[in-house]
Amino acid sequence: MSVEVLDGATIVSFVEDEEAFNGLIHDRFSNLDTNHDGFLSYAEMLKEFQSLRVFETHFGIDVKRDPDELAHVYDSLFVKFDHDANGAVDLEEFKKETKQMMLAMANGLGFLPVQMVLEEDSFLKKAVEREAMKMGA
Numbered sequence: 001m002s003v004e005v006l007d008g009a010t011i012v013s014f015v016e017d018e019e020a021f022n023g024l025i026h027d028r029f030s031n032l033d034t035n036h037d038g039f040l041s042y043a044e045m046l047k048e049f050q051s052l053r054v055f056e057t058h059f060g061i062d063v064k065r066d067p068d069e070l071a072h073v074y075d076s077l078f079v080k081f082d083h084d085a086n087g088a089v090d091l092e093e094f095k096k097e098t099k100q101m102m103l104a105m106a107n108g109l110g111f112l113p114v115q116m117v118l119e120e121d122s123f124l125k126k127a128v129e130r131e132a133m134k135m136g137a
Contacts, residue, residue, distance in 0.1 A: 007113045
């Protein structure tokens with residue numbers, strides 16, 4: 001983890017860079033697709049949802065959540081990704097929903113810089129790294 005400064009424009013710029021964004025989407029999808037069938041099952045997506053720990057923490061502090069509540073949230077997230085409701089998420093569904101989520105984060109952040117603690121392989125960390133490379137080039 002590292003502390004980084006970013007704003008909504010950093011995220012939007014990353015999402016609009018099709019080569020960078022699509023490359024990261026493809027890599028993340030491939031890593032999540034543990035059985036290599038070209039689809040993400042609920043179990044494969046659940047590992048990613050749980051690793052984000054969005055609902056298990058409150059401002060970085062662990063919070064005990066009701067397991068039924070967590071299951072409901074994870075089920076809802078999976079349904080959001082599974083656009084055609086076939087019980088699996090394909091690469092295009094994953095890309096489209098991840099893009100929507102990233103743009104929603106950008107909108108929420110706005111254009112004033114904020115400091116955030118980011119996981120090394122997170123989409124936001126990759127956006128910050130891309131921005132830093134652009135500025136250094």
